[in-house]
Each structure stands twice: as C-alpha cells, then as structure tokens.
Amino acid sequence: MLIRSVSALMTLGSIAAANPFPASYSLTTRQDNEGCNDNSTRYTSTSAGSVCLYRPSDCTATTLVESGDTCNSIADRFNNFTLSVFRYWNPDIGQTCFGLRAYTPVCIGTPWYTFTPPVQSPDGTIVGTTDLNPTQLPVPVMPSIVEECNRYFLAGSGQRVDAIAPAAGVSVEDILSWNPTLDKENPVTWAGYWLCVGVSA
Numbered sequence: 001m002l003i004r005s006v007s008a009l010m011t012l013g014s015i016a017a018a019n020p021f022p023a024s025y026s027l028t029t030r031q032d033n034e035g036c037n038d039n040s041t042r043y044t045s046t047s048a049g050s051v052c053l054y055r056p057s058d059c060t061a062t063t064l065v066e067s068g069d070t071c072n073s074i075a076d077r078f079n080n081f082t083l084s085v086f087r088y089w090n091p092d093i094g095q096t097c098f099g100l101r102a103y104t105p106v107c108i109g110t111p112w113y114t115f116t117p118p119v120q121s122p123d124g125t126i127v128g129t130t131d132l133n134p135t136q137l138p139v140p141v142m143p144s145i146v147e148e149c150n151r152y153f154l155a156g157s158g159q160r161v162d163a164i165a166p167a168a169g170v171s172v173e174d175i176l177s178w179n180p181t182l183d184k185e186n187p188v189t190w191a192g193y194w195l196c197v198g199v200s201a
Contacts, residue, residue, distance in 0.1 A: 051104055054092045061109035071097035071140055072192055075119045078108055083120050083139040085113060097140040123156030126168060126197065138194035144181045151198025155189035164189065168197035 036052035075083050089107040093099040128151045138152040153168050165172045176182055178196040189195055
C-alpha cells in the first residue's frame with residue numbers, strides 16, 4: 001500500500017466536484033464563519049446544522065453519512081477502504097468514531113490509496129502501535145482508554161475481559177484500569193471495538 005501524508009485540506013471546489021450536494025445543502029468557507037480553524041472548512045446543511053470538517057485536499061469521493069451509520073457500516077457498505085484509513089481521511093471522527101455526524105459528507109477515496117482487504121481485522125487480533133503509521137491505527141477504539149495505550153485487542157461479540165486477559169498476557173485488573181468504560185461488575189467488551197491491552201512504560 002502506497003502511503004502519502006495529507007499536506008493540505010479539502011477545498012470547497014474539490015468537495016463539490018467529488019460529490020455534488022442536493023440544493024438543501026451548502027458549503028461555506030471558514031472565513032465567512034467564525035469557529036473553524038485554518039485547517040478546516042465549515043459545512044452547513046438544513047439537517048446537520050453548521051460544523052467544521054477536516055478532509056484531505058486530494059479526496060476524490062465523498063458520501064453523506066446517514067442516520068444510524070457507524071464507521072463500520074460505512075466501511076462495510078463500500079468495501080474498498082479500511083477503517084483505519086477512513087479515520088485518517090476524516091480525522092474529526094476520532095479514533096472512537098464518536099465524531100461521526102449524520103448528514104455530513106465524509107471522504108471515502110483518494111488517488112494514492114489501494115485497498116488491501118479486509119475492512120477490519122479478525123476478532124481477537126492483537127496489534128502494537130509502536131511501528132504503525134497513521135493510516136494503520138486501530139479504529140474504532142473503546143472510549144476513554146488511557147492515552148499511553150500502545151497495544152490493542154479487537155473484541156468479538158459477547159467476549160468477557162476474563163477470557164481476553166490470558167490471551168493478551170495481562171491481568172483482568174490491568175484491562176479494567178486501561179479501559180475505564182468497561183463495567184467491573186459485568187465486564188463484557190464492545191463487539192467490534194479495540195480495547196487497550198498494553199501501555200508504554
């Protein structure tokens with residue numbers, strides 16, 4: 001896979017060229033709207049309101065997020081990019097994907113990217129992030145994980161922490177401390193989310 005860093009952000013013209021919007025949608029520049037920084041563009045629609053978006057300048061395809069969409073559902077729908085790259089193209093959604101907003105456009109393609117399946121790693125995959133580049137970071141991750149996390153485990157449906165801990169070579173107490181969102185009384189992980197199973201020293 002060819003990797004190239006994003007050096008500039010999407011212009012209004014390139015967004016419109018990639019995917020024209022219905023008449024009820026409009027794009028306005030940052031200069032006309034306070035609150036967006038120099039690396040973002042303000043997007044306004046009757047459904048989404050007014051939000052600041054970060055998109056690559058060489059984005060060649062976009063899609064409007066539908067109500068109920070998740071990062072996983074969008075990636076599965078198109079099946080031509082990984083979740084990690086999707087987040088890289090759309091940094092404002094965050095590594096948890098909680099920043100995904102309904103009725104706003106997201107980038108789903110750039111000319112430098114070649115898709116290598118799968119969209120997401122198999123359940124139970126463990127990755128260390130020390131040597132990963134930004135297009136390979138685990139997505140989505142459990143919310144509120146510790147900042148120093150550098151090792152992740154992809155949880156499957158109904159998996160309990162007490163089953164994951166030995167597979168990851170750590171204690172249940174460690175996992176619960178590194179992933180405070182998990183319920184200590186009923187420590188079942190979120191299916192399809194990466195949880196922290198290691199931290200930097």
